[in-house]
Amino acid sequence: MTIAPCAGARSGRSSRLVHLGEAMDFTFLHCADLHLGSPLLGLSLKDEAIARRFAQAGRAAFSDLITAAIAQRVAFVLIAGDVYDGEWKDTAIGLFFARELSRLHREAIPVFIIHGNHDAKNVVTSAIPLPDNVTTFPVKRARTHKIEPLRVAIHGRSFLEREETENWAPTYPAPVAGFFNIGMLHTSCDGKPGHASYAPCSSQDLVARGYDYWALGHVHQFEVLNEHPHIVYPGNLQGRSIRECGPKGAVFVDVQDGRVRELRRVITDHARWAEVVVDASPHETREALLRAVARAFQPVAGEAEGRLVAARLRLTGATALHRSLVADHAGFAVDALAAAQQNAEDVWIEKLRIDTRDLAQTGGEDLAGVDLDALLAGVDLEALTLRLGEDMEMLRSKSSGASLALEMDEAPALMAQARALLLERAAHGEAR
């Protein structure tokens, strides 16, 4: 685990520091989106021991974070929603969370929690009593909790339903004069694409409240939307699918003389998602392409610093290897995995996507008297994706736990594969 100052986040010592009476210097931890109980999605790992390690990554990330919070002697901990991914399957996940918060309780570190859309009060109805150091904010309106010795006021409100669609920012209480004011909000701030628009607001709305720090949750990507006042998404602790690539963690916030002095990002993920793109066009042989794959995985393995890595390998470019790659998708995936693991033993390939083009392709190729390109151009990709999706849904229902998903943006690559397979078979006289 690493803790490092965020680039550009150091505020610099102001020439006119505001002294707030007996204001104390302190550090707090801001995290969000633990999504405990969430599976890591899309891994087609046949090795069960490896799959189990991926499955445990989310919990391990949170345990490490609590260890770091204690080591950093934080004054308090903020958890800005989505502790749980949804209703519990069993009590183990709730017991785990309570156990970790009890570690903070024994160190007399207060914890403040709001519920988000995934763990809204009416979504996760199971509960295990949490230790006395924990304050959970109510659902009806934003409330304020003061930590008098630190002169800190924390304002927060929890989700009652999964779909809270009102802008709550203007309903938050006025700042407490002479205090360091923090707002906790699970929100789709400034309309982030790819994230459901819950409790939407703008950063201007938040700045207008007059607080010193906004501890946001919901968006899984680390982002500082504003400084002084700081508006921060810490991101989630552990990436859960190929849509959540790169380092994941939380933020330590150093407060000095009533001002944010520094943000330090702590990286907690135990498994890293990455996309590796290899241009196949310069490589004339399968062996040369595999060497290029090995080289492309070097930086990914290096950045992961010994963590598990699940990478999507995407091959692009025009190559004479195109048809053989498509025809031997599974075989190349195995050889590519071996090449990737030359760099680090814990690198795994989540999925191999062959987005190459046939170098020899001139268009309008003839297949038993049929213009193949004209034929494939007539296919309704949207309808095809829908139908394939239904078939896969049926497969999923018959094979418990299998993770199958089809994304619309995969349709063109699938069509290219279908085309190459047809031509490959035709070349071997298998076409009917």
Ligand SMILES: [Mn+2]
């Ligand atoms: Mn959320």
